[in-house]
Amino acid sequence: MCLMTPKIARFLADQQPATPCLVVDLSIVAEQYQALHKALPTGRIHYAVKANPASAILTCLHQLGSYFDIASPGEIDLCLQAGIPAAKLSFGHTVKTARSIAYAHQKGLTLFAFDCLEELEKLAQHAPGCSVFCRLGVLNTGAEWPLSRKFGTTVEHAFTLLTKARALGLKPAGLSFHVGSQQTHIEAYAEAIAQAAELYHRLDKEQNITLDFINMGGGFPTYYRTPIPAIDQFGQAITTAMQTHFPHHAPQILLEPGRYMVGSAGIVQTEVVLASHRGNREDEPRWVYLDIGRFGGLAETEGEAIRYAFQTPYDKTSTHYSPCILAGPSCDSMDVLYEKNPVPLPDELKTGDKLIILSTGAYVSTYCSTGFNGFPPLKEYYL
Amino acid sequence: MCLMTPKIARFLADQQPATPCLVVDLSIVAEQYQALHKALPTGRIHYAVKANPASAILTCLHQLGSYFDIASPGEIDLCLQAGIPAAKLSFGHTVKTARSIAYAHQKGLTLFAFDCLEELEKLAQHAPGCSVFCRLGVLNTGAEWPLSRKFGTTVEHAFTLLTKARALGLKPAGLSFHVGSQQTHIEAYAEAIAQAAELYHRLDKEQNITLDFINMGGGFPTYYRTPIPAIDQFGQAITTAMQTHFPHHAPQILLEPGRYMVGSAGIVQTEVVLASHRGNREDEPRWVYLDIGRFGGLAETEGEAIRYAFQTPYDKTSTHYSPCILAGPSCDSMDVLYEKNPVPLPDELKTGDKLIILSTGAYVSTYCSTGFNGFPPLKEYYL
Structure with a gap:
């Protein structure tokens, strides 16, 4: 129901598109x-x-x-x-x-x-x-x-x-x-x-x-x-x-x-820009910065209203998940997705990994800013 | 200190640019x-x-x-x-x-x-x-x-x-x-x-x-x-x-x-799309909908954090100001600028009037979305 479709999975594997990108299965x-x-x-x-x-x-x-x-x-x-x-x-x-x-x-x-x-x-x-x-x-x-x-x-x-x-x-x-x-x-x-x-x-x-x-x-x-x-x-x-x-x-x-x-028809593929405890205690949530955030299309995370589901490369193998604070790539300190309610992600997740954000076909491409912090608008693919 | 400069005023009078637009005096x-x-x-x-x-x-x-x-x-x-x-x-x-x-x-x-x-x-x-x-x-x-x-x-x-x-x-x-x-x-x-x-x-x-x-x-x-x-x-x-x-x-x-x-160097000229009491009691604030809102560049009004100053065509003549709730032009009901703290505006202000939003040279053109609700990005002029 909320899974990546085979068509999208094949596209990502074959084309290796630059992140962040929105891919929609028509x-x-x-x-x-x-x-x-x-x-x-x-x-x-x-x-x-x-x-x-x-x-x-x-x-x-x-x-x-x-x-x-x-x-x-x-x-x-x-x-x-x-x-x-x-x-x-x-x-x-x-x-x-x-x-x-x-x-x-x-x-x-x-x-x-x-x-x-x-x-x-x-x-x-x-x-x-x-x-x-x-x-x-x-x-x-x-x-x-x-x-x-x-x-x-x-x-x-x-x-x-x-x-x-x-x-x-x-x-x-x-x-x-x-x-x-x-x-x-x-x-x-x-x-x-x-x-x-x-x-x-x-x-x-x-x-x-x-x-x-x-x-x-x-x-x-x-x-x-x-x-x-x-x-x-x-x-x-x-x-x-x-x-x-x-x-x-x-x-x-x-x-x-x-x-x-259109919501469930699309996914966003994003890259982990940085994953770090940032010198905080190990039992505090890690910070995971993605290359898409509130001003790159995920505007509906304002107030943590819409809570997206994530897929990682470690979902089938990982035995340990810990809460992560997710943030966007901009210098804007409001560009934080989930801080009050951190998202459990595999401990193996690290800088450079690809992450899939599910059900992002609606209200993502259009909320995207023209070039906030110099980041180009989200690329879109319709299959 | 926070006034429209003569250069910007002249540009607006001479060029009559389509709204909404950002005009910056270098x-x-x-x-x-x-x-x-x-x-x-x-x-x-x-x-x-x-x-x-x-x-x-x-x-x-x-x-x-x-x-x-x-x-x-x-x-x-x-x-x-x-x-x-x-x-x-x-x-x-x-x-x-x-x-x-x-x-x-x-x-x-x-x-x-x-x-x-x-x-x-x-x-x-x-x-x-x-x-x-x-x-x-x-x-x-x-x-x-x-x-x-x-x-x-x-x-x-x-x-x-x-x-x-x-x-x-x-x-x-x-x-x-x-x-x-x-x-x-x-x-x-x-x-x-x-x-x-x-x-x-x-x-x-x-x-x-x-x-x-x-x-x-x-x-x-x-x-x-x-x-x-x-x-x-x-x-x-x-x-x-x-x-x-x-x-x-x-x-x-x-x-x-x-x-x-750059903040004080720029102004946004916007048009009143609709001004109405919307059937509410006359002593309740009027709703004034502008052709720019949170997704057209005024993102910093989130939580009513940044409170812009406004100029209207009636500032020199009006004798009566009433609180107005300001909202943006999109179908998004989060696209409201000032509701908790309405803005006093002249009672004469009506649909079709031009409004100046002062000190909008910073963080406006860049927050603007690529085309939310089909509205094109903000036009910009640098004088």
Whole structure:
């Protein structure tokens, strides 16, 4: 489930690419897409391009029938260049410049998110007649990369806004929510669906507005180091909740998976730059410095939130593991990955060894800095 | 002191560059260099290239006589391309791949930092005969961007290591410490110098090792929103401490300013993407979303550590300021700049307005991600 695939292993052995590098197995991306499609056959899948915008991934998912969720004009261009029609793109970012909206409108996008009046007015002005969906703020309990108050509004305010949307000549098309990234609580979806359903029925009854869809965002987890529920369990929970709250006619389900789709498809190969006790007592954790860190792509280790799993050359032979503090290669002293909760690694691990960081297909290539401390951006390979 | 310079103001008015962009006035960089040189005439200044590696800055400082501190082969190349001789470069990063050391050695660098035995052995192997300096860990009290335990060793261990350096055929040349970036406590230097002096004298007496220099790192602050001590005060404190601890023959002083040198020389111009109460109560802070955020270069707002100052088009006319939560343009809900401590901004500020973020010449262009959420890297202009 969270192992290096034979294809990636062969590539590393044959090509011996310079480290650090990201290697993604596209067949896993396809498997993840199929598994989600099977778990929720009626759901329309919009891949969240921000998770990994590599053209190989976009092409792979386009061939499978995926829709796409984009966050900027740059991502629109990437999708169009990959041959994806504008009709398959949704602009799911609630905060957009007027120029971005106009650009998307001009390119043929018709579906836009919002969560406040000012954004709705921008949409009415720069993408007249478009379909809009309002993002609700919901609790992110259970998410390992929870969302802040940055996005989403209340059910009460969403009611007012969607009514207003119609008055502005826009089509009120849906609701969205996001239960938080790397969400491991299955119940999170049911609770959010209940909120959305209440609003859906109220709009229908009081305003004669029948929404087309509920967009459940992303959040489906990737396996890192602790077990996660199977995607079927999420599918079942969502199906049950939808049947409960929409016994007669149900709106369509939209999904925006990002991490789920590509996270487990990729690995990062890194080199140990230095492994040392640094003069500390032998029973204190060793420091292991890698050639990738928080500013080279592993930004989600901030606060030690996402805990990656590692493979070393000694996994089959080592008899003794000791806790290691992992740090990145830069001069920045914030560039430490795991210090509060050190990672057990084989005592044999030494300077110059190669290390594999598993499940790094999502949110790694894109967080990478342009050249912090003079290190070039992460190299990427798609197999 | 922390105002936009006339040159930058004219550039923005005449060129109307697309936002977000970084604009740096090189005359301020020169002024900062001269002020530090005047405050510590005997100090040898190694500009910390990582703060901003733009070739215009390297060229400007090279012409003024500066030395340079680099962190990677990439930064070596940038300096050599700018016409800076290898003899003026020090490799101040204590953690380097063997390849990086060999590359630096081959390019003619002779001065390297270290803080543990394994790194010393790498240096002996890949840069035989080079000069080395050992980094001490010191407390970072008073620093707004404090350093972790990632770098530096104890005085006791440094004694052993510098003795060992000689045995390995290397030249034990100095000690270094770093009091923490954006250090506002003048006393921090005196305390660190006392520690270094004790070790210096002990090496001299017990091992007959006379070090050439004490490298005091960087840390000198940039003005953001609260008053900072003048650079002369730091110079005076360092001079006094050196006279106290080295009454007869004093080692040379090396300095590695980064933020100090370029921070106040640059501004970021950004656009308000959205300003909204988002349906919250009117007495709650407004949300102001900018087209630059934590992943577009403002990484040092993590934990709200560095608090930038802002200029708006309404600063001369507005009579009412209210607290605003500032957030970046990405879909990432961690991309919030100031939420715990909102920033007072004029009530007139609205979507589409331009905002100036002051003192952003350091550690902004380099932290910028390659294309997070499809946003292109920050544009840079050097005047």
